[in-house]
Amino acid sequence: MAQLRILLLTALAPVAWGTTYLITTELLPSGHPLLAALLRALPAGLLALLIGRALPRGSWLWRSAILGALNIGAFFPLLFVAAERLPGGVAAAVAGVQPVIIIGIGWVVLRERTRMPATAAAAAGAFGVALVVVGPTAQLDMTGVLAALGGIAATASGVVLTKRWGRPVGVGPIAYAGWQLTAGGLLLLPLTLMLEPMPARIDLGAGAGYVWLGTVGGLVAYVLWFRGIQQLPVAAPGLLALLSPVVATVLGVVVAGESFSVTQSAGIAIVLVALVSGQAFAHQRDGVPAGSPASRAGEPAGMR
Structure with missing residues (x-):
């Protein structure tokens, strides 16, 4: 029950992130990905420092800098570039390759093995992304696709290091x-x-969008995300990230009037199936439930 609670709370983060694409295209001034990333990160970070009342010391000075560069400094602007150049469902669906990257880096860095069914689910998610991105009728902006992939690679590395350093x-x-x-x-x-350059005008809608991204999509989401990363198996956060395309796709179709080809729709469906099926196996390794004493016996001390 405790593990399920952690899973559900962690899942709220990618759900919140799924709203980023619609907010970016509908509310924020276009052509300002760095400003959007800055306003999402820095005010929320300073507020969290005031609430948390703790500053990094010793090795955590450089560790925080590396994690901040990967999870925030690189990921945020690339995310907004992708959100401006791609349909929301497509931009978020590219996150389907993240589980494969996380599992691979996790095996190398953490020596954490992932059960074959979870690995297969991650591979299926990546295949679904391929159908969305390179389908015969996709005609997508490749700068947006590369930005999405770059952001996912950065945050995937950040996820593994967050789990490694605890x-x-x-x-x-x-x-x-x-x-x-x-x-x-x-x-x-x-x-x-x-x-x-600064945008010529920031209206009330843009202001509300920046506030939402900085609070719910920034501070609240990342508190839940970093807490969950350290308590869940390495494959679980990557598979949870597939919730983002669910929210982005639904919002894109219902609110923004987006449409997808049959191939792209099939790809998105595969991504969603991979999310649901993969979570059941991500919480077990070699028949031992994740989080049990036996499953944690080989973890580095910094991960506990």
């Missing part, structure tokens, strides 16, 4: 999320000032 004793999830959001925001600040 969280310092006595530091809560809010402060921990604040370290990464602030580090990523500070990385984005000079880049935004140097490379991107």
Whole structure:
């Protein structure tokens, strides 16, 4: 029951992220991915630092900088580039390759084995993404596709390192999320000032969009996400990320009037099936439930 609760709370993060695509295209000024990334990261990070009342020390100074660069500084702007250039369902569906990347990096870095059914589900999700992205009638913006893939690779690496390094004793999830959001925001600040002009106008809708992305899609989502990463098997967060295409696709069709070819629809369906089936196996390794003493015996101390 406790594991299910952690799973459901962690799942709220990709659900919130699925709204990013619609908000970006419908509310935010176009052509300002760095500004959107900065406003999503830095205010939320500073607020989390105030609430959490803890600053990184020692090795966590450089660890926070690396995690912030991967999970926030690289991922956020690439995410907004993809959201501007691709239909919401397509941009989010590219996340279907993330489980494959996480499983591969997790095997190399963590030596954590994933059961074959979970690996097969991850591969099926990647195949579904291929149908969405390179189908015969897709005609997608390749800059958007590459941005989505780059962002996914960055955050996949961040997921594995987050699980590898764990969280310092006595530091809560809010402060921990604040370290990464602030580090990523500070990385984005000079880049935004140097490379991107301010939009001519930020209306009420754009302001509301930035607030939503910074609070629900930023602070709240990342507190739940980083907390869940450290308590779930390495394959589980990547498979949970497939919830993002569900939300983005539904919002795209219902609100934005998007449509998909038969091939793309089949690809999205495969991604969703991979999500549902993969979670059942991601929580077991070699017949031992994840989180049990036996399953955790071989984990590095920093992961406990």
